[in-house]
């Protein structure tokens with residue numbers, strides 16, 4: 219599929235065909251493609267909880283404005299952003315450092331600099347920790363939705379949910395922010411898709427504050 223068609227064709231679809239499953243292999247392909255997303259220092263602070271079971275999806279739906287698409291879609295993902303992903307001792311952070319040294323992108327004696335850089339960039343305040351986790355995980359989530367579309371699978375991102383209630387329901391540790399849920403499946407052909415939404419123009423997007 220042409221990339222422009224993917225960009226224009228991806229829509230947040232409200233109606234999923236409950237009779238059309240997304241196989242584990244297909245979901246793995248989508249997640250594998252999304253995993254190519256970039257992240258600061260390649261820390262990749264994202265994780266997914268994959269819900270397929272109807273009872274589990276309904277447990278999520280009740281904390282998410284009762285949005286019906288959560289249980290209608292064959293798969294709904296709880297997207298997790300690790301606010302501690304940058305910290306020394308985090309297993310993926312340590313793996314990442316070893317990989318950077320192995321690849322020659324960093325030397326072992328740069329470790330102190332690396333620790334200080336992450337602390338000042340990502341650990342300086344609570345808002346920095348949330349920003350670190352969510353900006354990187356946002357790239358992953360966007361990649362996932364575009365990857366899905368590129369192979370004919372539809373999605374719907376949602377932040378209309380009670381994060382504390384979802385955290386409690388699924389015993390999600392406090393160091394994860396939950397930036398969004400993503401329903402994954404196929405558009406219900408019996409329904410009609412709403413017209414494409416408006417977008418800011420290229421001119422409206424560009425700003426300056428210093429003139």
Ligand SMILES: Cc1cc2nc3c(=O)[nH]c(=O)nc-3n(C[C@H](O)[C@H](O)[C@H](O)COP(=O)(O)O)c2cc1C
Pocket residue numbers: 228229230231285375376377378379397398415
């Ligand atoms: C982070 C995020 C959260 C969203 N949350 C919801 C939601 O809870 N419920 C909903 O119906 N739509 C939600 N949307 C869908 C947006 O309304 C939709 O993406 C936007 O109107 C543009 O439409 P399009 O995606 O079809 O182009 C969300 C989208 C994003 C990116």
